[in-house]
Structures are given as structure tokens and as C-alpha cells.
Amino acid sequence: MLSGIYVEGRSLFHNLDPRAKLLWALLVLAASIAAQFNGLKSLPVFISTLIALSLSGIGAGLAALLVFNASVFLLVTTLVWAGMYASQGTPLVTIGFLRITDVGLLVASGKFFLIVNPILAFVVFFTTTKPYHISWTLEKVGVPSKLAFSFVIALSLLPGVVRAVRDVTDVQKLRGLSLDKGSLLERLRKHVPVIVPVISRLLSDVWDLSMVLASRCFGVSRKRSYVEEPHWTRRDTVFVLISAAFYLGVVAWAMRP
């Protein structure tokens, strides 16, 4: 039930200590925030997350899906941010009322990377770290045991939500519900027979899960013990040092006027 988005594998990222991976994801976040107004400076961070994706062994299909979704998002950010900075910099392209300048493009791509880079980094973290070890990692960084496990439970239920939506949609389609016909409002209204059973099913699952967890002494002890604890190795130290040098370098570069 609590499989989460973890993908079993033996990649470089699977073998790293979860603390090293968490630190790396936070460095990606920090570098993306620092370089959010200049896409050129944030581009190396984006490339590094793509390399991490390919090294995480999560499968080409999932990686391609993530990159495709990201490119759709790029179009949106370009339209929004380039539009907002239309009066600054040298115009590059003018399409009707939309004027894209060099400054607008840099900001738009910087904002795009601000959102996409951390998403990709945390996808790598969550797909290569077992829920059991995510909970352990959160406790190690000072999150209370109960909260750490609750976070993992919430995260782990996400694939269940997707499965439930798919199952209920299939059943309702078999009963004659056509979700892809009619106006936008009509389509939204047609989703009610999907949303209600999904919520009802999820509530029932969560209810059952809460009883199972209560019966398994969840939250009884203030500190949970872990039999399978990851061990920090020299590989983790090297990974963190290289990551820190690279991303802090990007931060320093981004801070320069």
C-alpha cells in the first residue's frame, strides 16, 4: 500500500545515502532560486538534473514524460514572463501583441528552471529512495518520528490516487459516461461521478490504514527504531563535495551582476 513513487533499481542514485541525495536536491533548489532571473546561468543546473535523471535508472519512459511535460511548461512561462518584460531589453521576436526581448527570455527561462529543476531533483530523490529510508532521513534531520512517517504515508498514497482515478474512470466509461465530449463546463460536470467515488474510496483506504497503523503501535514510542539504516560512505562524501562545488559555483555566478 505504501509503495510510493519509489522505483526499484541499482543505479548510482539508488546506492547513495538518502542524506546525500536530499542535500543534492536542496543544492539544486538553492542554485535554481539564485539563478531565477537568468536562464543562461540556471541552464547548467537543468543539465545536471537531466544527467541525474539518466543516472537514476528510473526508466527512459518516465524520464521522457517528465521532460515533455517540462517543455509544455516552458511555453507557458515564456508567454507569461516574456510578456511581463516586453519593455526591457532588445526585442528578438514579435508575434502580434507579444514582444519577446532578450531580457524577457532570460527571465522566462530562469523562472522555468526555478520550477522544473527542483521538481526533477526531488523526483530523482523520491524515485530512488525507499519510503522507509525517506522516513529515516527526515528523522535524521530532526523531523519528529510521527510527522516523518505521516509525510511518507501522504506521499505514498499519491500513486494510489492515480490508480483509483484510472479505475473509476474506466468503470464509469463502461457505464456510458463520455468525459471527452461537450463544453469545458459540461466536461467538468461530467467528472463528478469520477471524483466522488475516488474520494470515497480513498477515505475508506485511509480509514483502514489508520486502524492498521494504530494496531501496529504507530506513534506509541517517541522515537522509532530502524533495522535497515543506510551507511554514509566515501562515495557519498565525494558526491556531496562535487555537488556543493558545482551548485555553490552556480550560486556565486548568479549573484554576480
Next chain:
Amino acid sequence: MGNAAVTVRNLWAKYVGSGDWVLRGVNLEVREGEMLVLMGPSGCGKSTLLKVLAGLLPWVIPGTVEGEVLVAGVDVLRYGYKGLAGKVGVVYQNPEVQVVTRSVFEELAMAPENLGLPKEEVRARVESVAKALGLEDYLFKDPQSLSGGEKQLVAIASVLTMRPKVLLLDEPTSMLDHLGTRLVLDLITQLKKEYGLTIVAAEHRVEWAVEVADRVAVMSDGAVVLEGSPSEVFSRVEEVQKYGVRPPGVSEVAYNLVRMGFPIRIPVRLSEMEEVLGGG
């Protein structure tokens, strides 16, 4: 049998939103090492009684509970499920929701880890339960790859690592196929016979119940209406049927013979039927 492991006196219970009481003045006592099987039609209150014994109602499930409930020496209505931590193991109907982790090992380790036990102790408990239940080859498998019956075995194993004094089973075979049911019932029989666990089980497989249960309690409309050894309860065929419980096949056959005028006693087990028909 030893001291009382479960004592229930004048227990009344209802859920939030339910107008009527679901349990109405239940009185029960289960002694250490004894196995009590609760029987009765759907909605008679078996599961609710087990939820109260597990400290879930009203502590996790909102409701009102009145009376006195002592389980493994703990005043359940005062301390709830937290007071019973490590003392009571609960197994539910649906194996799918009870298997919550990525490996059988993690599953078995979960409860003792939640208790904060040292990891050497947790590992020792997992290994000893896996060995006792023949789950050693399953330890590093993904529970989702197991059959329903195997998942239910894992669910039972995962509460045994707490080393509970009392095991509560809420219709553990109701969602299993024939093979899965056999697997689970054999394990419960083994736990009863070899490990002397105190067990309270809601189960509708009557032929199995009469073989392993020390006592049977028939529930109807929130109250215990018949209680005693399987022979005492199921020899009262007409009464048992009146409360919506099917008596063992041999008891039904013998009851029909009695009604036809054959002066025989009513057996509850197949072996007893042989004695009755053979004149032994």
C-alpha cells in the same frame, strides 16, 4: 487455563451517527491460552466488539463506549490502543490494506520498530517469527507479489513480532479463496496449539471453529446470546439456527435424525458422528 486475559462486563457501544447501541450489555471472559470464536450474522456486533477490545473504539473510531473492558491487564476504556501497544495484535479482513511496506521484512519489523525496540531485538524477533511461520524465503519479497492468503499470513506474522499476549482476528479469511483460507486457518490452529496464544476470533467457518475453539460465543443484535464449548453451543441446533448461524453439517444431519425419531445425541465433529452412528 490461567487467569482472565480478556474480561468484558456490561459493555455498551455505538458509533458516532448510529442512533442505537451496536453492543448491548455484552459480558465475556477469555482465559489465558484460550481460544474464543465469535459467531453470528453480519451486523450482530462481532467486529465492533473486536474494535473495542483492540482499543480502537472510541480512541481511533469516534463513538461511545460504556462498561468495563480489561485486556491483558489493561483497562482499555481508560488507556485505549496505546495502552495495549505490544500486548494485543489485531488482524483484519482485508489483506490488501494490512500489507503496507515494500518488503516482508519491513512489514514484520514495523510494529517492533514503532515500539522503539533496539534494532538487534527487532531483527531477532523478525527472524524468529519468520522461522516459526515458515516465511524465511519470503522475507525480501515485495508483499504485493504475494497471494491473498500469503498476504494475510504476513499480516498475522507482522503482529506476532510484537509478541502479543492476545490475538484478535476479525474474520481473517472472509476475503480469501479456498487455498488462502486453508493457509490462514492452519496457521491460527498452529498458534493456538503450539504457542498457547489467547485468541479471540470472529470467524464464520463453523467446521474449523468446532475443531480448534475452546469456546464459542454466538452474538445476535449486539449481545452474546449463546456461549460455551463448541459441543454445548452447537448441540442446540434449533437455537443456533434461530440466531442466523449455520451449525456444523454433522449436527444438522443428527438433528434431522432426532426429529425423525432416532434417539441419538447431537455431535458437532465428524469424529463424534462416527461414534454416534457406530454406537460408540
